[in-house]
Amino acid sequence: MKKDPRQVSMAVIRRLPKYHRQLQELMESEVNRISSKELSELIGFTASQIRQDLNCFGGFGQQGYGYDVEALYQEIGRILGLTKEYNAVVVGAGNLGQAIANYSHFEKEGFHILALFEKNPRLIGLQIRGLPVLDVEDLQDFGQQHTVDIGIICTNKDGAQDVADQLVRLPVRAIWNFAPVDIEVPENVVVENVHLSDSLHVISYLLHLQEEEGASD
Amino acid sequence: MKKDPRQVSMAVIRRLPKYHRQLQELMESEVNRISSKELSELIGFTASQIRQDLNCFGGFGQQGYGYDVEALYQEIGRILGLTKEYNAVVVGAGNLGQAIANYSHFEKEGFHILALFEKNPRLIGLQIRGLPVLDVEDLQDFGQQHTVDIGIICTNKDGAQDVADQLVRLPVRAIWNFAPVDIEVPENVVVENVHLSDSLHVISYLLHLQEEEGASD
Numbered sequence: 001m002k003k004d005p006r007q008v009s010m011a012v013i014r015r016l017p018k019y020h021r022q023l024q025e026l027m028e029s030e031v032n033r034i035s036s037k038e039l040s041e042l043i044g045f046t047a048s049q050i051r052q053d054l055n056c057f058g059g060f061g062q063q064g065y066g067y068d069v070e071a072l073y074q075e076i077g078r079i080l081g082l083t084k085e086y087n088a089v090v091v092g093a094g095n096l097g098q099a100i101a102n103y104s105h106f107e108k109e110g111f112h113i114l115a116l117f118e119k120n121p122r123l124i125g126l127q128i129r130g131l132p133v134l135d136v137e138d139l140q141d142f143g144q145q146h147t148v149d150i151g152i153i154c155t156n157k158d159g160a161q162d163v164a165d166q167l168v169r170l171p172v173r174a175i176w177n178f179a180p181v182d183i184e185v186p187e188n189v190v191v192e193n194v195h196l197s198d199s200l201h202v203i204s205y206l207l208h209l210q211e212e213e214g215a216s217d
Numbered sequence: 218m219k220k221d222p223r224q225v226s227m228a229v230i231r232r233l234p235k236y237h238r239q240l241q242e243l244m245e246s247e248v249n250r251i252s253s254k255e256l257s258e259l260i261g262f263t264a265s266q267i268r269q270d271l272n273c274f275g276g277f278g279q280q281g282y283g284y285d286v287e288a289l290y291q292e293i294g295r296i297l298g299l300t301k302e303y304n305a306v307v308v309g310a311g312n313l314g315q316a317i318a319n320y321s322h323f324e325k326e327g328f329h330i331l332a333l334f335e336k337n338p339r340l341i342g343l344q345i346r347g348l349p350v351l352d353v354e355d356l357q358d359f360g361q362q363h364t365v366d367i368g369i370i371c372t373n374k375d376g377a378q379d380v381a382d383q384l385v386r387l388p389v390r391a392i393w394n395f396a397p398v399d400i401e402v403p404e405n406v407v408v409e410n411v412h413l414s415d416s417l418h419v420i421s422y423l424l425h426l427q428e429e430e431g432a433s434d
Binding site (some may be wrong): 010013014016017018020021025035081082084086092094095096099100102103105106109110112148150173174176180181182188190192193194195196197198199200201202203204205206207208209210211 | 227230231233234235236238239242296297298299301303311312313315316317319320321326327328342345366367390391393395397398399405406407409411412415416418419420421422423424425426427430
């Protein structure tokens with residue numbers, strides 16, 4: 001049964017990008033339809049989980065036929081808002097900021113990076129994939145001339161909250177934060193904190209567990 | 218009640234790095250003890266979830282006293298295997314590989330990057346934070362001279378599975394994959410695929426939802 005999107009849990013939403021990615025790969029391999037069981041083997045969720053997740057947004061599948069790969073891909077893309085266009089700026093033009101700006105896949109999905117901002121004078125004036133690296137002092141002026149939907153923070157930990165405050169004043173509607181600290185923003189601003197070390201800690205846990213299992217064998 | 222660590226769900230494990238990070242910040246602010254209710258406000262999980270999570274590993278808290286911040290921090294670090302030392306190599310020395318190699322925080326947590334590997338001759342021979350960028354052709358030789366626990370893949374999508382296969386032959390025990398494709402490895406190798414665009418898709422979803430709510434007001 002189709003739910004109001006506002007009632008779908010964030011746990012389901014966080015699984016949708018994975019479905020979207022897997023369906024894209026199936027399309028590239030010219031697979032036209034897939035059962036929840038086959039999708040389960042590819043994606044690692046149970047078939048029952050998959051049926052439950054996708055039912056939240058209305059039934060895409062047909063009993064005995066499975067899912068139409070392209071229709072499901074398009075529909076999940078639409079749910080995720082990937083049919084929209086967003087403008088973004090990157091603050092912090094070090095290696096990570098440059099890596100993000102260089103990742104042309106975002107552009108294809110409608111995320112347009114307009115510029116990078118930086119305080120280090122050695123980086124200001126550079127071009128990254130044709131995008132200018134501007135002085136972070138000019139961020140507010142830039143915000144008066146352009147609509148910026150998303151601010152991407154690629155600074156170090158110490159500068160991150162200050163940059164977040166500046167981005168909120170632009171105003172941006174969302175912040176994608178790569179600095180290794182949780183930033184605080186007003187409630188109406190969407191924030192996603194990406195903590196790279198969290199997944200390294202999970203690796204560490206699993207290696208440690210393997211060692212203990214090896215020791216107890 | 219304390220569970221056998223092998224019976225703790227991965228959902229709990231994936232929350233532990235967040236507790237660890239939050240407790241570290243509390244220690245830096247010289248907070249010695251904290252209730253599950255206060256921790257809940259900082260971390261965004263419910264107090265009941267927090268008590269349930271931390272009980273999996275034995276009761277750290279005392280009724281009416283709360284949690285001893287440093288003891289809990291140390292214990293979670295121990296569970297996550299952060300008291301161990303791991304050797305790692307980075308394959309792909311572009312911006313993202315360099316950003317990872319430059320991030321000295323990993324070193325402090327016991328993750329020692331030994332070298333970066335690259336096929337682009339313009340990058341081979343560089344030093345990143347004192348670490349050599351070596352020819353990827355020399356990866357197998359390097360593996361015979363050094364114990365490498367973790368391989369970090371920072372190549373593009375097309376090269377990733379081939380690099381993963383090479384890392385498995387080294388052998389590494391775990392792969393941390395930043396290439397935008399899920400890689401396949403034998404069952405005994407730990408793999409964490411980091412898909413940066415997944416969290417961007419969540420931002421996109423939330424912005425899209427805001428727009429629809431705005432439109433229906």
